[in-house]
Amino acid sequence: MEENAGQIVDWRALYEKALNHDYNERFIGDIKTPVKYATPTLRTMLADVEHKLSQNFVQNEIPAEFQAAYSRRLSEGKDETLEGQILSVADKIDLLYESFGEIQKGNPEPVFRDIYQESLKTIVAFKKMTSVQYFLKAVLPEMLAEPFTHQDQLQALTTQILTAGPQSD
Incomplete structure (x- = not known):
């Protein structure tokens, strides 16, 4: 997606970072x-x-x-290069999916909500990236539309994070 938006992606560097991270x-x-x-x-x-x-x-x-x-x-492959940013976002999306899956299954451990929140905040910090904009506008809403326990709470948390925008820790 970044390449389609005019960015030059060093695919070799991205593959190396992804394989070794x-x-x-x-x-x-x-x-x-x-x-x-x-x-x-x-x-x-x-x-x-x-x-x-x-x-x-x-x-x-x-x-x-x-x-x-x-x-x-x-x-550490997650650096300031475009390839490092792609890796950072991909890793956080993977973590977001993992935590969402646990929440969706009704896992009562609060750490999964914390991981979801931290992952989404990190993803939002990269919202200048085309792939992140697509994820936030197309993928995330579809994911949250699936019925699951405490759906309203997770949707509210997501809205709160998206409304707040990027945060510095």
């Missing part, structure tokens, strides 16, 4: 979303551990002549 989970495992998002402090600590273990892996397991390339590829 969760690679560091191999060091500590794929921690379940409710645990990973339990507190901002825990999320920061986990990111720090992943980064240090990744650095250690590159320094100890990768030949010196390839270390710079691997360090770059295994670094």
Whole structure:
């Protein structure tokens, strides 16, 4: 969508970022979303551990002549480039769908509502992107139109976030 809107997408960079952005989970495992998002402090600590273990892996397991390339590829792909922004949005949409699915099934854990809220706020922060505008105008309303328990509450929360617009934390 971004390319159709006139942006130049470096597809190789985007594919590399997308393929490698969760690679560091191999060091500590794929921690379940409710645990990973339990507190901002825990999320920061986990990111720090992943980064240090990744650095250690590159320094100890990768030949010196390839270390710079691997360090770059295994670094955080969600950066200020268009490709990093696309990855950030895609990752948050995935998280939003995951939390929505749990809410839709009636999961009583409040962390899923928190994850939904945080994900949507992050997505809205990228609303200048064509793909985000499409998601907010076409996909999200259709998703929320499906009947589920506490539908009115989630619709109200969504409206509140969309009305408030991008926020800085």
